[in-house]
Amino acid sequence: MTGNAPGLPEDRAGDATFDVVVVGSGAAGMTAALAAADAGLRTVVVEKAAHFGGSTARSGGGLWVPNNEVLRRAGAPDSPELASRYLEHLVGDLVPAEHRRALLSAGPAMLSFVCAHTPLRFTWVRGYSDYYPEAPGGLAEGRTVEPVPLDGRVLGAELAKLNPPYVAPPSGMTVTAAEYRWLNLIARHPRGMLTAARVSLRRIVSLARRRQLLALGQALAAGLRAGLQRAGVPVWLATPLVDLHVEAGRVAGVVVLRNGAEVLLRARHGVILASGGFEHNERMRKQYQRKPIGTEWTVGAAENTGDGIEAGQRLGAAVALMEDAWWGPSIPLSGGPYFCLSERTLPGCIMVNAAGRRFVNEAAPYVDAVHAMYAGNETGVSHIPAWLIADQRYRNRYTFAGLPPRQRFPGRWYKAGAVYSAGSIEDLARLIDVPGDELRATVRRFNGFAHAGRDEDFHRGESAYDHYYGDPRLPNPSLAPLEQAPFHAVRIVPGDLGTKGGLRTDAHARVLREDGTVIPGLYAAGNASAAVMGHTYAGAGATIGPAMTFGYLAALDIAARAQVAAEPARRPGPTRRA
Template sequence: MADATHTNPAPGGPSRRTLLRGAAVAGGALVTGAALGAAPARAAIEYDVVVVGAGAAGMTAALTAAKRGLRTVVVEKAPTFGGSAARSGAGIWIPNNEVILAAGVPDTPAKAAAYLARVVGDTVPVDRQQAFLAAGPPMISFVMRNSPLRFRFMEGYSDYYPEFPGGLPNGRSIEPDQLDGRVLGAELDRLNPSYIPTPAGMVVFSADYKWLTLSTVNLKGTEVAAACLLRGTEAALRGEKPLTMGQALAGGLRAGLLAAGVPVWLNTPLTDLRIEGGRATGVVVSRNGTQTVIKATRGVIIGSGGFEHSAAMRAEFQRQPIGTSWTVGAKENTGDGIEAGERAGAALGLMDDAWWGPAIPLPGEAYFCLAERTLPGCIMVNGNGVRFVNEGAPYSDVVHVMYDRNTPSAPHIPAWLIVDQQYRNRYLFKDIAPLLPLPDSWYDSGAAHKAWTIEQLAQRIGVPAAALRGTVTRFNGFATTGKDLDFHRGDSAYDRYYADPAVKPNPCLAPLWLPPFYAFKIVPGDLGTKGGMLTDARARVLRADGSVIPGLYAAGNASAAVMGHSYAGAGSTLGPAMTFGYVAANHIADTV
């Protein structure tokens, strides 16, 4: 685990970490770090609570603070609100919330605690785990009662380790219900766009994508596609602007802030924290070209996201190869809040980790693979042409294996997803319908390759032909028997979520036999980084000695994740982000 003492000296000069510390002003300075040398602040404004970041964590925190009677403002670096949450599928993992209990999910606090403890291990203090589990359900209830958001149970989306004690094969995740974007008025134009736009004329929920992938070969898939089209038609007839997934989540939270009278200042990046006598008493932002001090009489909550788009921070803290082009996180996430917290004395944790997932580096933007690597008729191989992982395993685990096993003699980055024409004939791939050709740009960029034999394909991607042929032959035998003796693909209920129920005996396994064959380059993508400021069970930011920095709170990817190095289920990013934003605001309100 990286921490606040980690350094990475640059040849011939001080490290970024040393420069950050050297910038801190002793003795209760007004501001630290980046603000030094800048034009002096020419304006001062006062609120009870200043929230940095208009993503899910920040907007939940701001809504909570406002409803507790605190004068609250949100400052956001981007010209849009919503951050990475708005780009996402918006699964939310919150055990024992009222939505899943009403749907009959057999959850209990004891089951949830046992499961989370097994998933997280000893990397996160028990009191933080308990705080998340205790505050999550009332947070969901609070959001529904103070915004237009409503939620749906994502039935069947298994916990990622359903075989663990307390794990649920039918899942605990929820997602936003359909929201009419007209509730946002002019603010709708300032909603951060989705990572993958919804097909025109359709209203699609995150849980629908599993079936849309199978819509040409599965009756339920066809029915789901028809239902998505019907929802879109009905919304159009009503004159609505339907939002789902991350668009609905961000839009609903913003609508709640509008109703509560909370200002959200866009294009207002954080310059630094205001620290007086060791206490966070406000922030310095750049607003309309002016360095502006915003005083916070009660507290500052950092919800500014991770550092996935900071090349310097990724190079310092994370394993190589790494870069900023493989992430799907919001482009404004460059670690500003984390660095400001560190300058104020915050300890850091989990900086080496991220919400990883196998990604294809397509031209323009990487594509985060979910169903594509689980569906029958595909395998993943390393640079030696050998399988190395259960392709259907939780996406974070797959990338951990890629890094753990990546060596010069056995390269695992990039890896390759190999499929045959039968696979392409049956399944949606990204947004490319079955039977339709892949874009030429995919081939031109090297992200995709195509050949009429396995041996030719091996040559094109630079792996040993005999090894790849042997790997395919062995896997085809497993597909015939339905048992993956090497990596147990299909044994877990999670593996089968994105599988094809029409394929027998194992819905995750089918032989690769029909030419032409395709290979897709696989790199370590992510939904965002998961390291940041260490916080306690009340979301207060901690120093390296465990003491609290008074007045300073963090939630979301600006803080070290309560999930540790693992991932409990769909929505393990957003669930804790919203929960600890809620916890932070309530603690401020409860503290005199």
């Protein structure tokens, strides 16, 4: 058949039949495909992009999966009871309790399965706290695990098809999430210099051994793809979903565009939609989300335009959480948005609105920071754009958006209107069109808090989470005054890692109609489904960990139903007596 891989089962001309068809090659889709193949189901992954990995390959690659084997071996103080209490507190009734239970019960098994069937190994990011560590069940030491750097040669020629990272490390370095924290403090802490030396040495050794080390989301996506190679699961790139195929009231396959022609891929037992969110669909964003909104502030994969979500809706599927996203304050740079992790939390900066006033704890979890930005629409004072105000001492001390300490902001950032600098707070206020007297008063008040070590307005630095990217050399790692000219203002907009609303599912990842009934044969995981996290974010990796878990659960449910369906054929028929 034209465009089909050799040896695949064909029906009529141009069509092929599998047991399971997975749409999307991010972490959710590849985990689902791996589990389905392990259950003996003939599986294929179809991917819209010319590269595999989706937004996972562009991400930090962390997984939030409580009570997994990696955490247990490292001695993390976790327990099922603590994790359950934490999620219940965060999510409440917005997400059904059975979804939370499914995540907590299947998550550890999923991670063990991935470790057993791929070259991936994981390590605890000790100290990267849950985002609400003071909440019931929260852990100040955190529950996040990340991939150990992986040699990309395990993929062979397929490595060239890996979706590139959102921000590439300098000079081909391999940097883990745990190392990123200390590299920000290279000018402030001995561990910063030691980390830089370790990263450089690893690079030298890798070059000598001709290894192609990958970290973060690059390692995660590559490791899962390597697992699929071992399992013989094909991944068809540049094969976008056109629509779902239904037979006798059941989703029985997908129509895709393959080599310029529409091809029907039949699925005997199920279709799993893991095609990402709709962050790059301008129409959907404006339909479901608050203004100002658009597609230019997201760092999600460019191919994420809601194809799977809309295909499900055409069959009557319900959706939820469409108004929300995995938000994060971002800088609209000339080459694309930069998602701020450490920059706004490091001491010596504040965020202000159009009135020149602070409106949020700058070190708060990034989803909360953007929720606060949008809340300005209800007060009559715009928080969009906001401005990150910092002094020169801040720039001398810390890495900023990949720029080493003391390095000047690039001229293109100034030309793009992303950065302004001035010799005084009042002059800076004029450049960004905020009231100079208000901004001066805001800075003066904040400086008083910084000298005292306590933020009386927004309690910055009181949570263990606030300290992770802070400066341990200061009494309060999150607070320092803004005193040294010149002063800088960086434009901040409500960016995101991707949308978090999508198809409503049950605890087995089966897609539901508005009345709560199941659409037979259709499953969804990852950002194509409504997030188990609701409107919040439990910790670093609370996107990918649940996405992989529900992809895994979808495959297990399909496999169980396939086995039940096969049972009548295996039973011997009645025997006749002589």
